[in-house]
Amino acid sequence: MTIPHEESGEAPTLERLRELTRNIEAITESIREDRKSQKEDRKSQKERSEELDRRMKETDRQMKETDRRLKKAENLFTTQWGKLMESLVSGDLVRLLDGRGIGVRSLAQRTLTRRGGESYEVDIMAVNGEEIVVVEVKTTLRPEDVGRFRSKLVRFKEWWPEYRDRKVYGAMAYLQASEEVALHAERQGFFVIRATGDSASIVNAEDFEPRVFA
Numbered sequence: 001m002t003i004p005h006e007e008s009g010e011a012p013t014l015e016r017l018r019e020l021t022r023n024i025e026a027i028t029e030s031i032r033e034d035r036k037s038q039k040e041d042r043k044s045q046k047e048r049s050e051e052l053d054r055r056m057k058e059t060d061r062q063m064k065e066t067d068r069r070l071k072k073a074e075n076l077f078t079t080q081w082g083k084l085m086e087s088l089v090s091g092d093l094v095r096l097l098d099g100r101g102i103g104v105r106s107l108a109q110r111t112l113t114r115r116g117g118e119s120y121e122v123d124i125m126a127v128n129g130e131e132i133v134v135v136e137v138k139t140t141l142r143p144e145d146v147g148r149f150r151s152k153l154v155r156f157k158e159w160w161p162e163y164r165d166r167k168v169y170g171a172m173a174y175l176q177a178s179e180e181v182a183l184h185a186e187r188q189g190f191f192v193i194r195a196t197g198d199s200a201s202i203v204n205a206e207d208f209e210p211r212v213f214a
Contacts, residue, residue: 089173092200120159133169141177153213168214
């Protein structure tokens with residue numbers, strides 16, 4: 001009776017050891033897989049982070065390049081149209097002003113002066129012995145342009161005292177503007193000149209009387 005009892009007591013102990021060994025191996029494998037997965041996750045996160053950083057840098061580069069091209073195009077447009085407008089206006093200006101009773105002896109374009117650390121630039125000046133017409137040239141004439149130009153003209157003789165004995169008139173020339181803005185400029189006392197094609201014309205009413213600004 002003793003032998004069967006010893007055999008029956010040994011078998012469960014070996015089985016438990018085998019089961020424990022299997023459990024340890026399974027746990028070890030699980031830990032190994034977890035570490036591998038974590039390593040792969042870290043690698044994947046790093047790759048995603050590097051890719052995101054690369055895309056952000058590329059997007060920033062493209063935006064800067066777009067800004068540069070837009071600025072270049074804007075500067076080119078402003079410069080070329082500005083020169084064209086001044087050429088159109090100055091080419092017809094003598095005839096136009098003469099038709100309004102203002103004889104012109106000389107024209108000057110892009111005249112700049114500096115006083116007291118400030119600068120003052122005039123697009124076109126049409127001058128005779130008694131009068132001077134100061135012309136502001138805009139591709140698109142807006143209401144705020146009218147107000148700014150009026151403020152400049154009332155100080156004109158501070159900047160050009162050599163013209164203190166002349167009457168100072170103002171003219172606003174443009175390529176495009178709404179009818180309301182053009183009328184607003186006329187009501188402020190400006191000659192209003194519209195450039196069309198290769199010529200320009202004064203659009204003020206026939207009985208228009210220009211304001212003497214200074």
